[in-house]
Amino acid sequence: MLLKTFGWSFVVTAIGLAAAVLYGGWTAFGIVAILSVLEISLSFDNAVVNAGILKKMNAFWQKIFLTVGVLVAVFGMRLVFPVVIVAVTAKKNPIDAVNLALTDKDQYQQLVTDAHPAIAAFGGMFLLMIFLDFIFEDRDIQWLHWIERPLARLGKVDMLSVCISLIVLLITSMTFAAHAHQHGGAHIDKAQTVLVSGVAGLITYLIVGGLSGFFEDRLEQEEEREHEEEEAARRTGKNRSAVALAGKAAFFMFLYLEVLDASFSFDGVIGAFAITNDIVLMALGLGIGAMYVRSLTVYLVRQGTLDEYVYLEHGAHYAIGALSVILLVTIQYEINEVITGLVGVVLIGWSFWSSVRRNRALAATEGKDVTSDKGAEVSSGV
Template structure:
């Protein structure tokens, strides 16, 4: 039992860190334009907001959306309860959580693979990126296939899948807008420090959705998700302060994060349709993928002698 706890929390923390690398880099760039006083305000209060508000509330909201018969207060009580009836509610909602979250994560992966500028770890990545217009065909085929299979099993599953896909397009729009705003912030002197801090908090909330949704691939235990994601968020903030220049040198770390997201999304979708996996499969696959791309990054750094 203790081993299960350790593996899940470690996996959650690592996933939170790697899925937040982009966020940490943006934070570091914007923080450089702020006076020291406001940097400290963001790094202290921003951490509290990120951990206790955003990552603290999101898991409960997701569970509540899958269990609308319960109130928000009921969900908060349920996740810490041993009541058999409440456990039945949560178990019954598991396929909905997994399919909605898995669809969201798989779209994040497809968008990165087809549309996002990246350093190619493999030649096939460059080929797929040049065929970026096929993202829309691939995402349409995925949507039709998932909805078709869902309708044959349980129509509510189809709704969960479309909610997950809609959530992707909403958050993706926020992220794309954030990229444009970052460019303006780095060159503009008219935006106030408080406006930049507010922007960073909104950006953090949109990025944190990936980590929170992916957490359900590791466990449905909200207390474990809170612990693992909170630990990962704290470490990410430390990187923002001290180690972001080093982290940004690992050119393929983002690739590893995205392949991990694609893998987790695939596992969640398959599990929502009845396939069962051991608890250690998601953390182990993620660690293997991260190790591969970290190794590729270190090899390139040694070749260029910049590590």
């Protein structure tokens, strides 16, 4: 099971590290290895959240996630995305941006750094909406009851998460963005950039998340209707339309996963520049890490880990909330990537341990019930 799930990740690791040695020697080998570990540590919460979505898909779409999705993640976000940033912010065509990345790495890094406020605002707002929609939902299983119960009651207010996100964005643009530069005229430009990028992140979440949720709900309704009226569905062709609907639902859920992965990738791509400004080494290291994140996602789905450790998803979403705040703060202040990674690891580790304790408590309770039932049977027999 382990080899089947992580086999391609092992192959990509071997190829990537070998390519690093051929490209830049053992120094490049070390840089790629560090970048791989960085990507995995920063994206573990991504794997947990992705698993919660991916388990709703069939085996076909899980394979699409591991093939087409990997191409989008590795080549799109880890290789093309940094180049696009430079092309847009520096108003260069893509070919010039690639030449700049390969020939003048210092200037390339500076241009990406200048684009960071826009990236952080977009990713921060997208991730913040994920966290708020999760925390405001009334759930049967709650982890931190003292905070989740009152927030679930507040969640009954329509559009509360959108309102809070817009307030956070407005405060961010008036504080962190306003102090991002020391030149008077640049303050307004930076604030406007953060506002526009943040609104774009919010709109992206509403569109993609809304479409995936809409088709998922329609699919569930259709399946329930088919179960009740199977014969009538066959005569009227409902069965064929349901198959098409399932394709739409899976497609938009896949699209949602890709946008979600892109938002998670922002901190990894930006953080990679603290280690190297070589675009080739960056693509190799982050690409290897992305492969392991995807394999881990599928592993969690196939092992049913989220069903066994019920608080893992909670911990991952709290990590998402922390990451969204960190991204917004980094518009003005620099935060070490080690801190970012540790926050996610601590929250997920805490939720995992809470799940273990819950399972032990339930097992102990069931054991007592079984013992008492046996005792009652013996007593009645006597």
